Amino acid sequence: MTGWGLLRPVRAQLLVLRRPTVLGSLLGLLPALAVIATTIAFLTADRGAEPPARGERPALLLSALALPDGMTAGFAATSSLLGMLVLVLFLATTAGEHSRGTLRVLLTREPRRLRLLGGQVLAVLLVTWAALALALGASVVAAFVAAGLRDVPTEAWTSADALAAAGGDYLRAAGAASGYGLLGAAIGTLVRSVPVGLGIGLAWFGPFEHLLEEAWSGARRWFPGLLMESVAAGGSAASGLARSAAVGGAVVGVMALVAAIDLQRRDVLS
Amino acid sequence: MTSEPVVQTDRLTKAYGGRTVVDALDLSLPAGVVAGFVGPNGAGKSTTLRMLLGLVRPTSGTGRVLGHDLSRPQDYLPDVGALIEAPAFYPGLSGRANLRVLATLGGYPAARVDACLERVSLADRADDAYKTYSLGMKRRLGIAARSCPHRGCSCSTRPTNGLDPQGIRDMRGLLRSLADGGPTVLVSSHLLGEVQQACDWLVMVESGRLVWSGHTADLLTGSEVVLGCEHSRDLPRLEELAARQGLQVRPVRDRLHAVPPSGSALTDAVLARLNRTASDAGITLIELRRESSTLEEQYGALLADSVAGSLR
Numbered sequence: 001m002t003g004w005g006l007l008r009p010v011r012a013q014l015l016v017l018r019r020p021t022v023l024g025s026l027l028g029l030l031p032a033l034a035v036i037a038t039t040i041a042f043l044t045a046d047r048g049a050e051p052p053a054r055g056e057r058p059a060l061l062l063s064a065l066a067l068p069d070g071m072t073a074g075f076a077a078t079s080s081l082l083g084m085l086v087l088v089l090f091l092a093t094t095a096g097e098h099s100r101g102t103l104r105v106l107l108t109r110e111p112r113r114l115r116l117l118g119g120q121v122l123a124v125l126l127v128t129w130a131a132l133a134l135a136l137g138a139s140v141v142a143a144f145v146a147a148g149l150r151d152v153p154t155e156a157w158t159s160a161d162a163l164a165a166a167g168g169d170y171l172r173a174a175g176a177a178s179g180y181g182l183l184g185a186a187i188g189t190l191v192r193s194v195p196v197g198l199g200i201g202l203a204w205f206g207p208f209e210h211l212l213e214e215a216w217s218g219a220r221r222w223f224p225g226l227l228m229e230s231v232a233a234g235g236s237a238a239s240g241l242a243r244s245a246a247v248g249g250a251v252v253g254v255m256a257l258v259a260a261i262d263l264q265r266r267d268v269l270s
Numbered sequence: 271m272t273s274e275p276v277v278q279t280d281r282l283t284k285a286y287g288g289r290t291v292v293d294a295l296d297l298s299l300p301a302g303v304v305a306g307f308v309g310p311n312g313a314g315k316s317t318t319l320r321m322l323l324g325l326v327r328p329t330s331g332t333g334r335v336l337g338h339d340l341s342r343p344q345d346y347l348p349d350v351g352a353l354i355e356a357p358a359f360y361p362g363l364s365g366r367a368n369l370r371v372l373a374t375l376g377g378y379p380a381a382r383v384d385a386c387l388e389r390v391s392l393a394d395r396a397d398d399a400y401k402t403y404s405l406g407m408k409r410r411l412g413i414a415a416r417s418c419p420h421r422g423c424s425c426s427t428r429p430t431n432g433l434d435p436q437g438i439r440d441m442r443g444l445l446r447s448l449a450d451g452g453p454t455v456l457v458s459s460h461l462l463g464e465v466q467q468a469c470d471w472l473v474m475v476e477s478g479r480l481v482w483s484g485h486t487a488d489l490l491t492g493s494e495v496v497l498g499c500e501h502s503r504d505l506p507r508l509e510e511l512a513a514r515q516g517l518q519v520r521p522v523r524d525r526l527h528a529v530p531p532s533g534s535a536l537t538d539a540v541l542a543r544l545n546r547t548a549s550d551a552g553i554t555l556i557e558l559r560r561e562s563s564t565l566e567e568q569y570g571a572l573l574a575d576s577v578a579g580s581l582r
Contacts, residue, residue: 105352110344
């Protein structure tokens with residue numbers, strides 16, 4: 001098979017992803033969420049520097065939004081939410097192939113299972129990265145509009161530092177989304193059922209990890225969802241960016257390996 | 271027809287835990303036939319097809335499809351069409367888009383998609399979403415997907431399930447036209463009448479084992495002889511003469527129906543000897559006719575023999 005042959009599963013999956021529901025949810029929903037988050041961030045930002053009342057989360061300051069990284073503050077704040085959406089998409093893509101029965105049809109055209117799965121995952125990643133780029137762009141436009149409404153100076157947003165900050169925000173969001181995506185693909189491949197997979201994925205990466213975080217201080221250092229959140233946020237007090245990326249990547253790698261071995265060895269009966 | 275079988279298996283076996291689903295199956299399919307794969311539920315038909323398509327890993331045994339080993343399905347699947355169980359496509363994509371996905375994955379030219387759609391008379395609905403198709407249209411799209419790699423072999427299970435009589439007739443024609451193009455077609459079905467009409471080769475399995483394999487005509491033609499004589503008073507004597515030749519005879523109204531013993535064929539020589547013996551005995555035969563049995567009758571008899579054999 002030629003080098004182009006290796007890309008067949010990617011091209012085939014891109015054709016599958018051209019459905020309005022998929023494109024709408026990714027290329028429409030992600031930018032829309034980024035715009036909403038950006039708008040809320042600017043409209044709720046405080047003018048003063050008064051400390052927050054007891055029990056309140058500290059709000060963003062308008063003065064902080066005027067800094068070079070303020071332009072993409074809204075986009076960065078949505079990264080973990082976007083990650084959950086990506087997890088759902090990947091999970092539904094892989095588990096859906098089993099439950100619909102399309103996997104057996106696809107395998108009669110590309111019997112190399114890992115090549116097929118790898119191509120599908122890469123295609124969804126490409127679309128995800130494109131959707132994140134759109135979300136970033138939409139967020140920047142929203143930030144300029146909202147800055148005008150709140151009289152936030154934007155001179156610093158056109159500097160090289162702002163460009164670097166936006167690039168960093170994008171890379172962290174893309175990295176976290178890729179991690180979430182691969183976790184979703186691994187869960188989908190292992191459980192082979194969209195409802196069951198969603199139940200497991202959303203429960204674990206939603207409430208469970210955060211509840212366990214309250215009870216165990218090491219949770220943010222080891223749990224994959226919290227590590228991905230940390231990557232998206234540029235690191236946390238418990239786990240810096242580099243550590244979060246390394247440990248999170250390792251956890252994702254192990255999950256992906258287990259799913260790949262399972263797919264390779266299992267009989268396709270559905 | 272080439273000498274090398276398109277599909278050949280040697281003691282192909284699949285077991286799940288302690289349950290053997292396919293048991294040392296030796297299969298050989300020549301090129302260019304429409305082969306019917308028949309057997310009761312749980313006989314191992316679908317599992318065998320899945321092993322041939324690389325979806326299920328054999329527990330033991332070997333096999334070759336289009337000259338390639340079963341362990342390397344990537345070497346032969348590009349030339350094999352497959353429709354396993356119900357058609358499975360992306361409901362939100364059109365029929366054409368679904369076929370394009372498969373064509374892209376298999377590396378087939380996009381132009382072949384249109385030809386396949388034309389072949390199954392779906393061109394006018396090709397751009398409608400798959401989820402809007404009737405059952406018959408879904409089946410036809412499955413056949414179209416299966417016929418895209420139309421070079422070597424085609425496998426499908428129960429292609430006429432759920433179709434109305436017209437749909438069944440259309441499907442029969444489609445299967446035949448597929449084979450006319452060269453490839454071997456292997457069809458698994460419970461509908462024996464359909465198999466008898468559509469298939470010129472039969473593979474019967476029961477409890478994962480091969481019961482019979484060969485040309486449909488060999489199984490169905492001349493399995494019983496009907497004898498009639500000029501005078502009905504001669505019937506008892508004719509019955510005795512036929513029985514002496516080893517035939518199992520039963521009177522049916524004013525005729526005798528005779529079948530050879532199990533494992534023997536009703537050859538021309540047997541009929542000639544019967545005619546001669548009757549003539550020597552002064553009996554004038556007015557009817558000496560081979561009667562074909564239906565596939566259902568033969569299927570029942572072969573399965574009964576197989577079950578009896580396995581109990582012995």
